[in-house]
Amino acid sequence: MNTLRHARYVLGENPVTALAFAGFFVLVLCAVFGPALAPYDPLASDTAQALTGPSAAHWFGTDQLGRDIFSRIVVAARLDLGIAVFSVALAFGVGALLGLAAGYYGGWIDRVVGRSVDTIMAFPLFVLAMGIVAALGNSVANIVFATAIINLPIYARLARAEANVRRHAGFVEAARLCGNSEARIVLAQLLPNIMPLMMVQVSLTLGYAILNAAGLSFIGLGVRPPTPEWGIMVAEGASFIVSGEWWVAFFPGIVLMAAVFCFNLMGDGLRDMVDPRRRT
Amino acid sequence: MRRREFLKRSTAAAGTIAAAYVIPARPARGQARKDTLLTLSESGPNNLDVMGVGTNRPGYEASWNTHDRLVTFGVKKDPNGHDHYDYTKIEPELAESWDVGDMSATFKLRRNATFHDGAPVTAKDVKWSFDRAVTVGGFPTFQMAAGSLQKPEQFVAVDDHTFRVDFVRKDKLTLPDLGVPVPIVINSQLAKKHATDKDPWAMEWLKNNEAGGGAFRIEKWTPGQELVYQRFDEWKSGSLPKLQRVIWRMVPSAGNRRALIERGDADVSFDLPPKDVAELAHEKKLAVIGTPIENALNYIGMNVKIAPFDKVKVRQAVAYAIPYQKIMDAVMFGRGKPMFGGPAEVSAPIWPQPSPYVTDLAKAKQLLAEAGLPNGFETTLSFDLGFAVTNEPLCVLVQESLAQIGIKVTLNKIPGANWRAEFTKKTLPFIANAFGGWLNFPEYFFFWTYHGQNAIFNTMSYQNPEMDKLIDAARFETDPKKYKEEVEGFVSIAFADVPRIPIFQPSLEVAMQKNVTGYRYWFHRQLDYRQLAKT
Amino acid sequence: MLLLRRLATALPSIAGVIIVTFLLTRALPGDPAAYFAGPAATTQAIDEIRHQLGLDRSLPVQFLDYLGQLARGDLGTSLSTGQPVLAELLTRLPASAELTLLGLVLSVVIAVPLGIAAAMRPGAPVDHFCRVVTTAGVSLPTFFTGLLLVYVFYYLMGIAPAPLGRLDVFSSAPPHWTGFYLIDSLLARDLPTFGAALAQLVLPAATLAIFSLAPLARITRASMLAALGSEFVRTARASGLSRRRIVYVYAFRNAVLPVITTLGMVFSFLLGANVLVEKVFAWPGVGSYAVEALIASDYAPVQGFVLTMALLYVLLNLGIDLVYGLVDPRVRLEA
Helix, strand or coil: HHHHEEEEEHHHCCCCHHHHHHHHHHHHHHHHHHHHHHCCCCCCCCCCHHCCCCCCCCCEEEEECCCCCHHHHHHHHHHHHHHHHHHHHHHHHHHHHHHHHHHHHCCHHHHHHHHHHHHHHHCCHHHHHHHHHHCCCCCCCHHHHHHHHHHHHHHHHHHHHHHHHHCCCCHHHHHCCCCHHHHHHHHHHHHHHHHHHHHHHHHHHHHHHHHHHHHHHHCCCCCCCCCCCCHHHHHHHHHCCCCCCCCCHHHHHHHHHHHHHHHHHHHHHHHHHHHHHHHH | HHHHHHHHHHHHHHHHHHHHCCCCCCCCHHHHHHEEEEEEECCCCCCCCCCCCCCCHHHHHHHHHHHHCCCCEEEEECCCCCCEEEEEEEEECEEEEEEEECCEEEEECCCCCEEECCCCCCCHHHHHEEEEEEEHCCCCHHHHHHHCCCCCCHEEEEEECCEEEEEECCCCCHHCCCCCCCCCCHHHHHHHHHCCCCCCCCCHHHCEEEEEEEEEEEEEEECCCCCCEEEEECHHHHHHHCCCCCEECCCCHHHHHHHHCCCCCCCCEEEECCHHHHHHHHHHHCEEEEECCCCCCEEEEEEEEEEECCCHHHHHHHHHHHCCCHHHHHHHCCCCCCCCCCCCCCCCCCCCCCCCCCHHHHHHHHHHCCCCCCCCEEEEEEEEHHHHHHHHHHHHHHHHHHHHHEEEEEEEEEHHHHHHHHHHHHCCCCCEEEEECCCCCCCHHHHCCCCCCCCCCCCCCCCCCCHHHHHHHHHCCCCCCHHHHHHHHHHHHHHHHHCCCEEEECCEEECCCEEEEEECCCCCCCCCCCCCCEE | CCCHHHHHHHHHHHHHHHHHHHHHHCCCCCHHHHHCCCCCCHHHHHHHHHHHHCCCCCCHHHHHHHHHHHHCCCEECCCCCCCCCCHHHHHHHHHHHHHHHHHHHHHHHHHHHHHHHHHHCCHHHHHHHHHHHCCCCCCCHHHHHHHHHHHHHHHHHHCCCCCCCCCCCCCCCCCCCCCCCHHHHHCCCHHHHHHHHHHHHHHHHHHHHHHHHHHHHHHHHHHHHHHHHHHHHHHHCCCCHHHHHHHHHHHHHHHHHHHHHHHHHHHHHHHHHHHHHHHHHHCHHHHHHHHHHHHCCHHHHHHHHHEEEHHHHHHHHHHHHHHHHHCCCCCCCCC
C-alpha cells in the first residue's frame, strides 16, 4: 500500500515519468495487437506507390517497395520489444543468479564469476555483440543471445554487491537459524530484497537492448528481410535521406527513439520510487 | 603532483590554448583544385599489383593507371554519343608496332619509354612481367590462359626493344588478351631488388609499391582511405594526360557519396546506387553516364542438382513468376536494360539478350502443377550482402511474387567473404547474383557459366552435353554462319532449360561534374584517368 | 610496484579476451582461403592456400601459433587491405581517440553545467528539461543522429564540411607527433590545418556527445545533490560564504569524484560505440576498420582490434585510479 501511494506521489510529482509510462503502455498495445492495428499488410509491396511521402492514406509514407511505413512500424513493435524483453530477461536471470551466488558464497565462485564478468567488460561491448551475431548467424535468437551477454555483467555485478552487503543481515541470519537451505535463502530472501534495484536496471537496459539490436541491423547483422524491424528500417531509409525521402528513416528512427526514451525515463522514475531518500 | 596543483594546471592549460589560437579563415585552394580530380568510390584497392593474390577490382584500377601494356584498345562512340572502348581496334601502347605471323607475334617497343624511376623499358622487362603472370597462379595465370598464353617459353626478348610471343595454338583471343589489365609491364630491375628466395616475383613488395611506367605514379596510398596519383610527365606511350593529380577517396556511405558529388565537392563518383543515379540524371546538374556492361547479366539462379529445381517445369514456373517490371521500376529505377519479354525464337548471336519469359502467374501455377507440385514448396533465396542495395529489394519482390504460386521463400543474405565460399561449394539452391565477362563474346560467358566443365561461375551446376558441344564449337569457329547457328543454339537451350533466369543487364554508372570531360567506358569497369580532363 | 600489481590483476581478463576472441573469430562464417584464392580458383587451389595459411590444422595448434605471433608483436595481416594489422591499428587509433576525446569534452562541457543547474533546483523546469534532453540524446541510435546531422548541416545548410574523414581533401596531414591532428597542427603552428581538422571533427564529435550526455548529467546532478545536502555545505552557508563559492568550490569539488569515474566508463563505452559513427562519417578509425573486417570474416583485424580495446580499457581504469588519487587525497593506490 505504502509503495503504491509512494508511486502515485512520484508520478504526480513527475509528469515526465507519467508520460513515459503512458508511452510504454502504447508500445505494449502495439506489440500485443500489432497486426490488428496496422491499416495495411506490412509485407505487401505496391511499387506504384513507392516512396510517397506522408499522406492521409499512408500516415508515415511508403518505402522503396511501396509498403506502408506506419503499418511496418506498428507490427515491428512486437519483434523489437520481444528482442529487448527476452534478452534482458535472460541477462537478468543468469546475471542475478551468478551475482547472488558470488556475493553470498564468496570464495572460488566469486572469483570465477568475477573474472568472467571482467572478461566480458573488457570487450568493446557492441563489437562483442557484432562478433557473436556474425559468428552464430543473424537470427532473432542469436541477436537476443548476444544482447543478453553484453548486458549480463551489469546484473551480475549489481546482484553480487547487494548480496555481499546483505549476507549477514538480520533477516538472512534469521532465515538461516530457522533451518532454511542456502539455496532457499538466496532465492527466497536475498532475491526479493534486491528486486527493486534490479528492476530499475531492467528498464534502463531494455532501452539499451533496443539500440543494440538497431545498431546490429544498421551494419547488416539484423533480422532477415522482409521482416519489419525498426533498426533495419532506419538503416534502409538512411540511403534515402540525401535524396529527400526523409520519412523512410525518420519515422522508424523517431519511434525507436521514443521507445528507448520511454524505457529510460521509466527507469529514472522507478529509481525515484525505489530510492528511499526520495520518500517523504 | 599535488591535487590542488593538478586541478589548477589543467584549467590554466585549457585557457592558454583557447587564448593563443583563434581559428583563421581557410585559405583559397582554388589552384590545386583545378588541376586535381577528386573521385569517390565505395571501396579501394587491397593490393597495387594486379597479379597479386586476391587483388580486388579497385586494385585493377590502380594497376591500370600506373602501368603500360603492350597494346590497348581503340575508341568508338556508343549509341548515346559517349566514348566507349572499341574491342575491334587494337592500338599501340608500349609497343609502337607489331607483326602477327602464323604462329607468333613480334612487338617493337618504344625506344624512349622509361619507368617512373627513369630506367628504360626493355623487352627483358616485358618477358619478366609475362613470365610472372603465367607463373604465379591464381587469377592472372588464369586470365593469361584465356588468351592461350600459358608458359614462359612462349615469351622471347629478341633484343632490347623487340619482343616476341610464340603461340601454342591459334586463338582469336591472344592479341586482345594482351590489352586486358593483367599483362602489365613491370620494372623488373627494381622489382628484382625486392625479390627473395621465398618470393622470387616480389609479390610482397609490389603489393604496396608500384614499379611501373604508366601515365600516373602513386604519390600516396592509405589503404581503405585514399590513393593519390601524380602524373608521370615522361610518359611516352600516349598523349600526356591533362590531369596533374588524381585523388581517389573511399567513402563507404552511398548517401555521403551522393551528397559530395551533388554539392560539387567531388568531381567524379563511382558505384552510386541506381536510385541516386536515376535522380541525378533527371536533375541534369551533373553529367551522368550509364553504359550497359558488356556481356554481363543479373540473374536468379537455380541449382539443378537440388530438388525441386532439378525439374525443368519448376524452373520455368519460377521464371514466369518473377515480377520483372516491378524490379525494373522499384529496384533499378529504370537503370539497366530489361532482359525479359523477348521474342519466342532466338534470332541473333548476341549476349545478353531478352529471354521470352514475362510475369504470368497463371502459367507459372499451371507449370508447377504439371511438375507435380501444385501446392508449391519451400526454399531459401540467397544473395551477397555486399550487393544488398539492389539485391535485397529485388529478392523481397521475388519472395512476395513466388508466395502467390505457393512457393515459400526464406531470404538469406550472406556476408561477402562467406558468399564466395558458399559459391564454391555450390550448395545454395536459389540465388540472386550477377556475372560479367571481360571479353565480349557470348561463348566466353557461356564457357564460364553454363558449360559442363562446371566452373565456379556455373552456380547452377548445369550440365548438358548438347550445350557443351555448341559452346566448344563456337569458341574456335571461323565461319560466321556456323558461328551464328551455334550461339543461337546454346542461347535457345539456356532459355528453354532456364537454370538461370535473366533479369537485366546492369549499367556501369558514373556521375561527374559538367566540367569533367573525356570519360570512357572500359570493359574492366574501372576509371581510366588518362583521357579525363577538367575544363 | 603498485602499478604492476594493479596491472597483474587485469591479466586474467586479458587472457580471457584473447581466448574468446580467438574462438569467436574462428567461428565466423566464410573462408579466408577461398577469399585469398581469388574468384576463379578450383577447390584444390583453395585447399593449397588453406594449408599455406595453416587453417587446416587443429584449433589448439592454431591457437598456439597465434600466441606465438602475439608474443612477437605480430597481429597478422588483414585480408581486405593487405596490410599488417598492428601498423594499421597504430595509424588508426589516434583518429578514434581524438574523436572520442573531443566528443567526451563536448559532452562534459554541456552535461556538467546542466547537471549542476538541475541539482540546484530539483523538480523545477530546468531539472525536467535536463532529464528530458539528456535522455532523448541517449535514446537516439548514434548512426541515426549522425545521418541526420550530416543531412541538415552539410547537405541542407552547407555549413559543415563534407563527411570525408579527418581532413578535407586539399589539406595535408600535419607532421606526425601524437597522431592527434589538432595537437600536431598546433605543434607545427599550422592554423589552417588545425581549423580544417576541427571542422571535420565537429559533427561526429557532436554525435558522440549527444549520446553520452545522459550518464554524465545524471551523475553530476546526483552527486551535486548529495554534496549540497551535506554538513560542510550547510556549515559553509551558515558562515555566510557566497552562493557561487559554495556551489563551485565546496560542493562541486566534492561531487567531482563520481563524475570522473563515470567519465572513464563513458569513454570506454564511447570507444566501442563509435564504430557506427565512424562508419557514417567515413572516419578512418579503428572502429570502422573492425566492422569492415568482421563483415568480411577477416580474422586478424578483429582480433587485433578487440585486444587493443581490452588493453586500453585496462590502462584507462588504471589512469582513473591515478587521477582519483590526485583529486581526492583520501584515496591512495594502497587503499
